[in-house]
Amino acid sequence: MASSLEDDVFEKLKTKADIDELERREKEINARVHAQYEKSQQRVAELLGANSTLPVTISSIRVLHANNTRRTFLERIFEPLLGANKDRPYTLEGALKDVSAATDKLNKFDIFKSPISVFIDRTDPADPSTTPTDINVYLSAQEKSRYTIKTGTExxxxxxxxxxxxxxxxxxxxxxxxxxxxxxxxxxxxxxxxxxDTPILSDPGLHFEVGGAGSSTLKPWASHEEFLRGGSARLKWTSPSGQHRHDLAYSGSWRQITGLASTASPTVRADAGDSFKASLAHTYALDRRDYPLLPSRGYYLRSTTELAGVGPLGGDVGFAKLDVESQAAAPLPAGAALTAGLRGGLLYPLAVGRWNPAAGHPEPSRLPDRFQLGGPTDVRGFRLSGLGPRDGPDAVGGDVYAAAGASLLLPFPRVGAAAPLRFQAFVNGGRLLALQPPPGGKPDGGAPLTGGDVARGVKAALRELRDGGLPSCAAGVGIVYAHPAARFEVNFSLPLVLRRGEEARKGVSFGIGASFL
Structure with missing residues (x-):
């Protein structure tokens, strides 16, 4: 029976004319439905406009289908609406605005399917406990699946x-x-x-998170493998607009430098073994770009400040560290855009367990804590960690750095500016420097460092960064594709300025990430 029915269907649709006729009818039906929807929306807007000043009292709010969500959690979100009409006049327009704001807040928790439907109804006039101004609010909130499992490759x-x-x-x-x-x-x-991760007081912009992590990473540019084990507790705050983000974290991590290559340099061998870092860090980010992965207008600021080993923090590593990043984008005619970025950082060694930077004997910075510079996502045209101090074959990182870049992004012909595909012409450069210990001071085996030695070393490094001539830089062209998950770049780079010992990369390189210089 089923086979006969399928044969009949395919017989009716076997000609192209029949298929075209069905498509035409489907378009007509869709157009009619859309017109009716627009008409109903217009009618709703007219009714609301005509009744926007009517006095109302929200009698009750019910969230339907939220079977796995706690009542107390929802009450913190909607309780202010139930008490809003007790101390001031309340109109239908004001009630709708407050309900919409509470619904948006509920959406931000990402536990309900979007959109959340809102219905408003008058209370039963036969109920003696109600008044003529009472209304009931119903929210149809379908919960998302309680778990998600993903596998894949990157x-x-x-x-x-x-x-x-x-x-x-x-x-x-x-x-x-x-x-x-x-x-x-x-x-x-x-x-x-x-x-x-849990929100605090049902606020989608305020979260507390605890976690642990571990990794084993090969670092061929420094002839070793690094093991990391640690945990953290953090408080995260996001402004209602979503543009300002703060992250305050306390973390403790055990690091081990092992698996040294036979050609490992003395600097890498000196840092081999275990270290424990306990730190307090604050990250602030302000993002006003229209599309972070491929911006055409707006700006971005981020700063990370970290304090390790100071006072009661503990550990055997002490330093203060500042890392800043900025980007600005401006639109140009014909869908083109100009972007410019600037990054910089400073690592200031401190004596472990001391609050006074000038007291005690600071230890030189360790390999896992130093900055690395160079590669397809920061200074293009150089190998990964190809800029900065080196000891033999190893890139050993630095304590002070600055990098800048500018890109001209042009839409592809016949593709249009709406597509996330651009042709890119860029120039970028940077410098990475290490703090030089005084003659006879560590790590040469002489007298221990003092706070004054570190201060003089920082001043000398900043002076060299400012007056040391042109930075290492490169220029090139490439293709950029902004996928929703990450940005992909294929570039041809040509190094223009190269310092002794640094490793350039002339030719084609591939980069993928969320943040590019």
């Missing part, structure tokens, strides 16, 4: 990996999230992490 920056991740949503009914992630790769041999 590639980029001369590395490939396979990963698996799992997310549990709304764990205890208050928009809590439990995440676990693990990956195996070519350079990052293994990486795993787990974290638990």
């Amino acid at each position: 590639a980029g920056n001369a590395e490939g990996s396979a990963y698996a991740s799992a997310v549990l949503r709304n764990v205890f009914g208050g928009a809590e999230t439990l995440q676990a992630y693990g990956s195996l790769g070519t350079r990052t041999r293994s990486s795993y992490s787990a974290s638990f």
